[in-house]
Amino acid sequence: MKTMLNVALPKGRLGEKVLAMFEKAGFECPSIHENNRKLIFENPQCGVRYFWVKPSDVAIYVERGAADIGVAGKDILLEYEPDVYELLDLKMGNCRMAVAAQNGFRDDPQRTLRVATKFTNIAGQHYLSKGRDIDIIHLNGSIEIAPILGLSDVIVDIVETGTTLKENDLSVVETIVPISARLIANKSSYKFKSEEIETVVRELAAQTEAV
Numbered sequence: 415m416k417t418m419l420n421v422a423l424p425k426g427r428l429g430e431k432v433l434a435m436f437e438k439a440g441f442e443c444p445s446i447h448e449n450n451r452k453l454i455f456e457n458p459q460c461g462v463r464y465f466w467v468k469p470s471d472v473a474i475y476v477e478r479g480a481a482d483i484g485v486a487g488k489d490i491l492l493e494y495e496p497d498v499y500e501l502l503d504l505k506m507g508n509c510r511m512a513v514a515a516q517n518g519f520r521d522d523p524q525r526t527l528r529v530a531t532k533f534t535n536i537a538g539q540h541y542l543s544k545g546r547d548i549d550i551i552h553l554n555g556s557i558e559i560a561p562i563l564g565l566s567d568v569i570v571d572i573v574e575t576g577t578t579l580k581e582n583d584l585s586v587v588e589t590i591v592p593i594s595a596r597l598i599a600n601k602s603s604y605k606f607k608s609e610e611i612e613t614v615v616r617e618l619a620a621q622t623e624a625v
């Protein structure tokens with residue numbers, strides 16, 4: 415009986431690409447391609463079990479060992495700082511964490527800056543490192559609306575193509591950090607399933623370099 419490797423995949427387009435990479439690496443799973451709404455699929459012959467989870471939840475499954483490995487955005491890893499190993503930059507899902515504001519915005523350093531974001535830890539650390547006083551406003555989505563309605567002065571959010579900012583008359587003030595998808599592993603799984611996990615790292619690294 416093969417050791418089963420439990421893999422948390424981020425639901426969505428990025429996850430589909432990641433699945434294709436895993437399958438190419440030898441961890442095939444025909445049942446996952448059948449059109450249904452199941453969330454867990456396994457192929458004992460290849461020793462793999464896949465779960466589709468919300469992208470921002472992947473790190474939780476991996477940190478707690480419900481999944482041995484998974485793929486999570488660097489944004490989530492920086493924001494929640496899960497206790498996992500980051501094994502590989504997959505160089506996919508590339509975007510950046512940035513500060514944005516309404517076109518023509520000028521920061522008045524005398525005043526507390528109001529920052530709307532989903533990423534309060536990243537935003538807090540960024541402004542702490544600059545010694546800038548801020549008032550953080552935590553939002554769950556549609557962050558771009560905040561400066562338009564005067565709820566905040568700036569936002570800290572993910573920028574990919576820049577279209578969302580452009581269409582809302584906002585522009586990037588500064589880039590905080592580049593973001594991409596990372597292969598992560600549970601710390602004890604990495605010990606006990608080292609052979610299987612190392613195979614994944616090797617195979618995915620080869621595919622990443624080939625791009």
Ligand code: PRP
Nearest residue numbers: 555556571572573574575576577578579
């Ligand atoms: C992100 C981000 C922006 C958008 C940026 O949202 O919050 O709204 O993508 O992409 P763009 O630069 O290509 O326009 P996402 O769609 O990931 O979902 P969310 O609204 O849940 O954050």
